[in-house]
Amino acid sequence: MDFRQHTASLDALASVACDALLVVVAGEKAERTLDTTLARLLADAVAHGDFEFKRGKTVLLHRPAGVKAARVVFAACGAATPKSLKAAFAAGFGQLKGGGSKHVALAIGGAGDIGAEQAEALVAAVGETTYVYRHTKPSAPAAGALERVTLLCGKAAAKAVSQGLARGHAVAAGVTLARELANRPGNHCTPTYLGEQAKKLGKEYGLKVEVLDRKAIEKLGMGSFLAVAQGSAEPPRFIVAQYHGAAKTQAPIVLVGKGITFDTGGISIKPAAEMDEMKFDMGGAASVLGTLRAVAELKPKLNLVVIVPTCENMPGGRAIKPGDVVKSMSGQTIEILNTDAEGRLILCDALTYAERFKPACVIDVATLTGACVIALGHHHTGLFTADDALAAQLLAASTASLDPAWRMPLDEEYEEALKSNFADMGNVGGRAGGAITAAMFLRKFTGKYRWAHLDIAGTAWKSGAAKGATGRPVPLLTHFVLSQAS
Ligand code: BES
Ligand code: MN
Ligand code: ZN
Numbered sequence: 001m002d003f004r005q006h007t008a009s010l011d012a013l014a015s016v017a018c019d020a021l022l023v024v025v026a027g028e029k030a031e032r033t034l035d036t037t038l039a040r041l042l043a044d045a046v047a048h049g050d051f052e053f054k055r056g057k058t059v060l061l062h063r064p065a066g067v068k069a070a071r072v073v074f075a076a077c078g079a080a081t082p083k084s085l086k087a088a089f090a091a092g093f094g095q096l097k098g099g100g101s102k103h104v105a106l107a108i109g110g111a112g113d114i115g116a117e118q119a120e121a122l123v124a125a126v127g128e129t130t131y132v133y134r135h136t137k138p139s140a141p142a143a144g145a146l147e148r149v150t151l152l153c154g155k156a157a158a159k160a161v162s163q164g165l166a167r168g169h170a171v172a173a174g175v176t177l178a179r180e181l182a183n184r185p186g187n188h189c190t191p192t193y194l195g196e197q198a199k200k201l202g203k204e205y206g207l208k209v210e211v212l213d214r215k216a217i218e219k220l221g222m223g224s225f226l227a228v229a230q231g232s233a234e235p236p237r238f239i240v241a242q243y244h245g246a247a248k249t250q251a252p253i254v255l256v257g258k259g260i261t262f263d264t265g266g267i268s269i270k271p272a273a274e275m276d277e278m279k280f281d282m283g284g285a286a287s288v289l290g291t292l293r294a295v296a297e298l299k300p301k302l303n304l305v306v307i308v309p310t311c312e313n314m315p316g317g318r319a320i321k322p323g324d325v326v327k328s329m330s331g332q333t334i335e336i337l338n339t340d341a342e343g344r345l346i347l348c349d350a351l352t353y354a355e356r357f358k359p360a361c362v363i364d365v366a367t368l369t370g371a372c373v374i375a376l377g378h379h380h381t382g383l384f385t386a387d388d389a390l391a392a393q394l395l396a397a398s399t400a401s402l403d404p405a406w407r408m409p410l411d412e413e414y415e416e417a418l419k420s421n422f423a424d425m426g427n428v429g430g431r432a433g434g435a436i437t438a439a440m441f442l443r444k445f446t447g448k449y450r451w452a453h454l455d456i457a458g459t460a461w462k463s464g465a466a467k468g469a470t471g472r473p474v475p476l477l478t479h480f481v482l483s484q485a486s
Contacts, residue, residue, distance in 0.1 A: 001130070001149065003123055003165045008152040010109055011035040014067045018105035018150065021069035022092040026080035028053045030110025037066040042074055052076065055084060060095045071101060080111035082121045083402055089125035093146075097129060102145045107152040114157050116164030121402065122151060123168025124175075124475065131176055133183045133468060170297040171401070171478050175471030177201075178283075178290030182461065182469030186262035186279040191310040194259055194285060195237040198308070201289060202241060205296035212238040222309075222349035224328040228342045229311035231266055231319025236311035238350070241289075243296055243304040246486065251360035252303035253481055254449075255292075256350045258343045258366035259285030259310030266339030267315050268322060280469060281343070283460030284365035285310055291477040298478075300485035305357050309346040313339070325423045329353065330445055335423035343368045344441045345427060351445040360484070361390060361450040364442065365473065366457075371434025373458035380406035381459045381473050384439035385452035394452055394480055401475035405454065414440045 008016060013023065014037040023038060025031070030053075031039050041064050045051035051059040057076040064072050073095045077088035085108065096104065106122065108114055130143040153161050181189060181197065195211035202209030217226060217238050229236035239259075242252070260281035264270060270278065285308040292306045320326070324336045326345075329352040334345065343366050354362050372382045381398075383405045385391050391407050398405040417429030417437045425444060429437030439453050459472045 001126065002147060003169060004148065004150045005158060005161045005165060006105070006150045006152055007155050007158060008107070009154070010107060013038050013107055013152070016068060016105050016152065018069050018103045019101040020071040020073060020096055020104045021067065022073045022075065022096070022104055022106045024075050024077050024085060024088045024092060024106070024108045025053065026077050026085070026108060026110040033109045038072070041067070041072060045074065055087065056091055058091045058095050069105070071096070080108070082117040085111070085118055086121035086125045086402055089122050090129050093126055093129045096144065096146070098141065098144045100145050103148045103150070104146060105150045105152055113154050114161065116160040116167070117400070119151060119161040119164025120168035120171070122149070123165060123172050124402070127172030127175060131179060133180070135180070135184055136188065167298065170294040171475050173297060174290035174294030174474040174478060177293050178286040178471040178474050179469040181286040181289065182280050182283045186312070189279070189282065190234050190261055191237040191259065191312070192235065194261065194282065194308065194310050195239055198239045198241050198289060201293060205293070207292070207296060208242040210240045212240070220329060220353065222329045223326045224334055225309050225311070225346045225349040227320045227324065227326040227336065228313055228345050231316045232312035232314040234261070234312045236309070239306070239308040239310065241292055241306045243292060245299055246301045246303050250303050252305045252357050253484055254305045254307060254354045254357055254359040254362040255288040255477065256307045256347060256354060256362060256364040257284035257286070257288035258282065258347055258364070258368065259308045260313050260343060260346070261310060263313045263340070263342065264315060266313050266319050266342060268339040269315055270340060274463065277461065277463060280461040281367050282310065283367045283456055283469060286469065287365050287456070287460070287472065287474050287477065290471060290474040291481065294474065294478040295481050298482065300482050302481070302485045304481060305359070307350050307354060309350040311346065313342040328445070332425065332444065333423040335420040335426045337426045338428045341427045341438070344438055347442055348445040351442060355448050359449045361452070362446065363394070363452050363454065363477070363480070365454045365477070367460050368455045369435045369438045369457055371431070371438070372455040375408070375435055376406055376458055378458045378462070380404045381476070382435055382455035383407045383452060384410050384436070384455065386410050386443070387450050387452065390450055390452050393483060394476070397480035397483055398476045401479040403473050403476040405473070405476060408439070409436060410439055410443065
């Protein structure tokens with residue numbers, strides 16, 4: 001997809017050359033900012049009951065008289081915030097989806113001069129509405145003919161718009177990579193495959209990428225990670241990818257992503273209903289790799305390390321059993337009371353490994369708990385950290401990227417639930433506050449650096465008819481990383 005910008009005045013839209021003209025109207029007064037032809041078309045559509053100035057409303061006009069474009073779409077948006085504009089963009093492009101428009105020109109009426117955020121929201125909306133999964137379904141209908149989108153803006157906004165388009169483009173590419181990886185079924189997207197994809201990304205962007213095999217992982221003493229991996233015939237991988245945009249001496253940001261390519265629950269096996277969705281249990285891994293791609297594309301002046309422990313969680317003759325005690329890389333022992341709480345078991349060793357980078361901060365991302373879905377539903381990602389400054393920065397990135405997150409508690413009192421008579425800790429803390437006790441478990445491995453945890457169990461994918469990966473929280477993470485550039 002090609003995104004461009006073009007300096008154009010709203011009172012000359014009728015003469016813009018394109019296949020479709022998408023006009024987002026922010027409020028009823030937007031009409032006054034349009035040229036007479038478009039203002040008349042808009043007034044007509046309203047008069048005949050085909051359009052209202054209500055969020056989500058759209059109307060498609062085919063070959064309207066006096067307009068150069070073959071199609072005109074009006075899309076209503078309430079207040080011109082990036083969030084409501086993004087929804088209006090998505091609704092407008094939804095009208096054109098599957099159609100013959102190759103070149104869409106987009107204008108925003110009634111919003112004043114637009115900036116980087118609006119431009120970025122546009123690219124995000126187009127990316128989200130045009131993505132189609134086809135890897136194992138080549139017969140899936142194409143998203144349409146769309147090739148180029150031109151954002152019409154005033155001269156004063158040109159620089160901000162071009163920055164917004166570039167950032168939007170990079171984030172959208174990261175989101176698409178994350179969706180593509182996570183959508184692939186477990187028999188395609190194996191730990192080996194994720195390792196290969198990381199290597200490929202490294203080649204493409206000149207990044208240092210190491211993929212450790214079981215032997216190398218054993219050497220590191222990752223007894224907890226290996227315990228999860230031992231039940232599967234698929235060999236585990238430990239991926240470490242590095243982006244250098246600043247002096248080697250500068251402390252890097254480290255992102256750690258949970259890479260369970262399929263979670264059966266192990267011996268504590270899950271019920272059959274919706275178990276297929278556990279192919280998305282590598283959504284954290286997909287999102288940190290997607291973020292790496294976005295960052296590598298934008299080349300900010302900072303260092304970034306992405307770590308992915310990846311394996312399958314399977315039952316079997318070699319699988320871990322409830323009550324087994326394992327020794328983590330940190331030296332702390334863990335009683336595995338429930339083999340389905342495997343995410344924390346692979347993450348804890350990755351968090352210990354992260355110490356060697358002397359990180360500025362470490363953010364882990366994981367489809368960690370069903371309890372987080374119960375607490376927050378499918379809208380907000382759960383954010384856990386004891387570091388108020390880091391929480392504020394992550395929440396600011398969440399707001400700016402339109403990728404919602406909500407801070408959850410992480411008080412010491414919750415640690416009690418993890419006590420074990422047979423090891424330094426148990427791997428589960430009971431049903432109450434399950435997302436929090438999971439975060440408390442991880443916290444025991446993060447004493448040496450600033451740390452936050454994102455539980456994306458409710459936000460990494462959608463169920464039902466629209467089943468598929470969302471690519472979240474690539475926008476949040478990319479914004480956060482960019483905000484740390486010097
Ligand atoms: N991958 C799951 C978490 C999950 C479940 C995400 C459902 C999205 C939807 C994780 O490995 C898991 O099974 N967690 C258990 C933890 C429990 C045994 C303490 C859970 O949430 O049930
Ligand atoms: Mn599990
Ligand atoms: Zn899991």
